[in-house]
Amino acid sequence: xxxxxxxxxxxxxxxxxxxxxxxIKNLFDRDKLLLTVSIRGExxxxxxxxxxxxxxxxxxxxxxxxxxxxxxxxxxxxFLPENGMKVILRGSVSVYAKDGSYQFYALNIxxxxxxxxxxxxxxxxxxxxxxxxxDRFTKLPLPKYPSKIGVITSPTGAAxxxxxxxxxxRFPPAKIYLYPSxxxxxxxxxNLIEAVDFFDRSKLCDxxxxxxxxxxxxxxxxxxxxxxxxxxxxxxxxxxxAVGHETDFTICDFVSDLRAPTPSAAAELSVPDIxxxxxTVDGYQTRLTSALISxxxxxxxxxxxxxxxxxxxxxxxxxxxxxxxxxxxxxxVINAYGRKLEVTKNKLAVIAEKTNALSPLNVLARGYSVVxxxxxxxxxxxELKINDEIQxxxxxxxxxxxxxxxxxxxxxxxxEYKV
Amino acid sequence: MRKxxxxxxxxxxxxxxxxxxxxxxxxxxxxxxxxxxxxxLIDFCNKxxxxxxxxxxxxxxxADGTTTDMPFETEEDAD
Numbered sequence: 001x002x003x004x005x006x007x008x009x010x011x012x013x014x015x016x017x018x019x020x021x022x023x024i025k026n027l028f029d030r031d032k033l034l035l036t037v038s039i040r041g042e043x044x045x046x047x048x049x050x051x052x053x054x055x056x057x058x059x060x061x062x063x064x065x066x067x068x069x070x071x072x073x074x075x076x077x078x079f080l081p082e083n084g085m086k087v088i089l090r091g092s093v094s095v096y097a098k099d100g101s102y103q104f105y106a107l108n109i110x111x112x113x114x115x116x117x118x119x120x121x122x123x124x125x126x127x128x129x130x131x132x133x134x135d136r137f138t139k140l141p142l143p144k145y146p147s148k149i150g151v152i153t154s155p156t157g158a159a160x161x162x163x164x165x166x167x168x169x170r171f172p173p174a175k176i177y178l179y180p181s182x183x184x185x186x187x188x189x190x191n192l193i194e195a196v197d198f199f200d201r202s203k204l205c206d207x208x209x210x211x212x213x214x215x216x217x218x219x220x221x222x223x224x225x226x227x228x229x230x231x232x233x234x235x236x237x238x239x240x241x242a243v244g245h246e247t248d249f250t251i252c253d254f255v256s257d258l259r260a261p262t263p264s265a266a267a268e269l270s271v272p273d274i275x276x277x278x279x280t281v282d283g284y285q286t287r288l289t290s291a292l293i294s295x296x297x298x299x300x301x302x303x304x305x306x307x308x309x310x311x312x313x314x315x316x317x318x319x320x321x322x323x324x325x326x327x328x329x330x331x332x333v334i335n336a337y338g339r340k341l342e343v344t345k346n347k348l349a350v351i352a353e354k355t356n357a358l359s360p361l362n363v364l365a366r367g368y369s370v371v372x373x374x375x376x377x378x379x380x381x382x383e384l385k386i387n388d389e390i391q392x393x394x395x396x397x398x399x400x401x402x403x404x405x406x407x408x409x410x411x412x413x414x415x416e417y418k419v
Numbered sequence: 420m421r422k423x424x425x426x427x428x429x430x431x432x433x434x435x436x437x438x439x440x441x442x443x444x445x446x447x448x449x450x451x452x453x454x455x456x457x458x459x460l461i462d463f464c465n466k467x468x469x470x471x472x473x474x475x476x477x478x479x480x481x482a483d484g485t486t487t488d489m490p491f492e493t494e495e496d497a498d
Contacts, residue, residue, distance in 0.1 A: 145426040155477060155491070164475055173426075173467055176475040178491050198478070198486065274468050281464045284433050288461070291440035292454045299447050 018097065025095035028102065034093040039065070039104065040112060043085045054081065058089060058104060065093075067104035077109060078120035086112040117217050121224050124251055128226070133233045139257045140238040142270070143206040145277075148175045149270055150205035150237070152195040155180035159213045159242075159263040166267035171274050177205055183212035188222035193231050200235040208235075209266045210252065211242030223250035232256055242266035364395035381408050426467050429460045436460070 015023075028034055041058035048054055052071030057064050067089060081087065091106040111119045128134060149167060153159045155178060167174055179195040182188040192210065199208045210232075212220070222228070223243045229251045232239055241256035242263045253259040260266035311318055356362065360370065370393040371378045378384060384403055392399040436457045440450055476488035 143427060145430070147426065173470045176491075177488060178475065178477045180477060202486070277464075277468050280430075281461060281468070284437060284457075284464075285461050287437050288433075288440065288454065288457045291437055292450060295440055295443055295445070295450045296447070298443055
């Protein structure tokens, strides 16, 4: 049913809901202003449907309007809209006949105030950072002395020339492998990923430099690719990123193992300076030689001190010492023996004196005498008889006599005579 | 001299040997052996860093997906 036929209808005849909504939709769709309109506001009730369409409300302090953005348009968006985000929508206003409601059909969303690319970059950066892709401990160490260096950049332009020149000047032994890649425009992202993939899988190089010279944020955009970031993160070969100038930061810089401010700086960071290396190796040579010399000197001194030892200098000395010791021992033995002899002698003398005192001769010398009969000493009168022949031993003679009388010594002084 | 030794490895070994010699705990025989080893390593290092002919290759993709490297010349080389 077309509009003209609707207009010509009898006004008394009731319309269907669908007819009315369709009529209103037609009015909207013919309006030039509503066909292409820009609108500024804040996103709320944002819903991202599984089909890829976005449904949300755009509001300002006074009013609000329902909005929809279909998948064909959302796919082209660099960033993901969020509630509270201030944006400028571009699109048309039309009626959703089924609901009888009008809404904004967005073709593009632009962040209000900052650029869409910048916002997209900030969002991806925050996301990957939260996932830990930029964590310091995930960074691979760079080889100190790389022999093969991979370079991913445009084969024309200043970046490749700078890199080659710097490496040539600093570290000529290193070989450079250039993987020529698009660095901006369509296909650049895929090309860069392919290059990283090649160096990671082939293990051709010790370190890889990825980068390009300066440009606008659009020019550097391929280096803000999420897919590239993830490929770099998973690579086992250390990667140095050098995108644009010192002030340019890209996702590629954050996820790489090292960020260099410029391509030349990346080249400098990738290799040691050969002049310093010559000095280092020279230093080793000097240290090595002096270490060996002092080592030998040490051993020689040790030998010398051994040679100088008394025993080696005068081997007989050892025996002489022993001999001396033996002599000493001998002497002390003799001394000890002598002393012992002396003591014994003295003891003997004492004993001799004592013995002498006890000698009967001594008693005799004091005037006593011993009477015996046929060598039997007489101690009592009982052993004597009158006329017994007796011998009297004096100190200086023996007298032969005979017994004439015997007096016995009694207790009461009476003398008994034996006759 | 072992083959396929890397420059980095050679430097590390040199450092170890020199440290060992400087500590002086080696026997004379050992120290002389180490010294000879170090001289070879130094020779290797010097030769490596003196190899001044730098090569720059550009990786060219073949139809079958493999890659070949060819000499790469910058504009400066062409001059």
